[in-house]
Amino acid sequence: MKALRYFGERDIRYADMPDPTIADASDAIVQMTACSICGSDLHIYHGHGFSDDTGFCVGHEAVGEIVEVGRDVRRVRVGDRVMMPAMIGCGQCRSCHTGNVINCENNASACYGLSNDLQGVQAQAFRVPAADTNAWKIPEGISDDQALMLTDALATAWFGARMADISPGCSVAIIGLGPIGLMAVESAFTMGAGVVYAIDPVPERRALAEAAGAIASDPGAAIEAIREATSGRKADCVIEAVGKDATIDLALRLIRKRGTVSAIGAQQTRRYAFPLERAFASGLTFRTGVCSIAEEWPAVIPLVQSGRLRPERFVSHRLPLSEGETAYRLFDNRKAGALKMVITA
Ligand SMILES: [Zn+2]
Ligand SMILES: [Zn+2]
DSSP: EEEEEETTEEEEEEOOOOOOOSSSTTTTTEEEEEEOHHHHHHHHHTTEEEEEESSBBBOOEEEEEEEEEETTSSSSSSTEEEESSSSESSSSSSHHHHTTTOOOOTSEEETTBBBBBBBBBBBEEEEEEEHHHEEEOOOTTOOOOHHHHTTHHHHHHHHHHTTTTTOOEEEEEEEEOOOHHHHHHHHHHHTTEEEEEESSSOHHHHHHHHTTTTTEEEEHHHHHHHHHTTTTEEEEEEEOOOSHHHHHHHHHEEEEEEEEEOSSSOOOSSSOOOOOOHHHHHHHEEEEOOOHHHHHHHHHHHHEEEETOOGGEEEEEEEEGGGGHHHHHHHHEEETTTOOEEEEE
C-alpha cells in the first residue's frame, strides 16, 4: 500500500509500505477515507519529532471503514464507518473504560504516527489496536470532516478550554490560531466567555478569529491591548496552543492574578525556566497535558450535531494522499490560507 512516511527533516514521502495486518485478536484494520495533518505532525516534519525513528508512517487523525477485525473484536464490524481518537489505550483497564486513555493502567497509552511502535494513519490502511475501544462508529448526523476534527483538534481545543477554568462572563486570551486555537475560540464562547482575545502573527488567521467574535491582535501588541482592554487586570484565563518558550512566556504575562493558564500546544521545550516565584506570588494555576480524546466526546459530539460547534469550517485544503508532500509543504508555509489540510484516499 501507499503511505506518508517520515525519512528526515522536511522529508515526508508518499511511499510504499507493507500492508497492515492483524497482530492481536483485538485489532482491526481500517481503510482510510480521510485523514488530516495536525500541528504536531509539523514538529515531526521539522525534524524534532517524538522519537529518533525514521521510516514510520505519520498521522493520527483519520476516519475510515473497517475492512478486517480480529476474532475478539465485538463492538465494531467490517463495513462500519469509524473515527479513531488520536490517543489509544489498552481498552481493558478502568481508565480506558471511561475514555481516559492517557491514564491507561496497562501503559498502553500511545498516539499513532510518532514512531515505528504504532504506525500512523496517513496511509491507505492502518491497524487499530484494541479496536473495541479505539475505533468508534461515527454518530448519526456527523460528517466525515466533522468526525476528522473530533479525532483530535476539536476535542483538544475543548479540553484546553475546560482546563482554563472558563466560567460565564470571563475574559479568555488564546495564543496561536491554528485550527486548535480557532476551535478553542469557539469552545470558549460556547462555555460562556464574555470576551475572547485571539493572538497570532498571521493576519488571515486573526480575521477568522474576529469573524467568530474574538478581538484579535498580533503577539507583539497583545500585552498592551489586553492590559488596556481590562484596565490592567489582564485575562482571567489563557489558552496557549503553540508550545514554544515565547508563547508560554506570553501566556504568563497575559494572565491575571489567580487566573488559569492552560497549555495545550505540543511542548517543544525541554528546559523551560518556569517563573515559580512569580506564579506563587500571583497564585496562578498552570495546567498542561495531552487530551484523552474520547473523554471529551460526550460534550462535544452533541454540540457538533446541533451546529453550535462547527469545526468543519476550518478545513482549508483537500488533497489526495498522493499529494501528501504538497499538503505538508503548504501547511508548513501557512500559505494560501492553509489551516486544516484534509487528505483523501
Ligand atoms: Zn492532531
Ligand atoms: Zn488501559
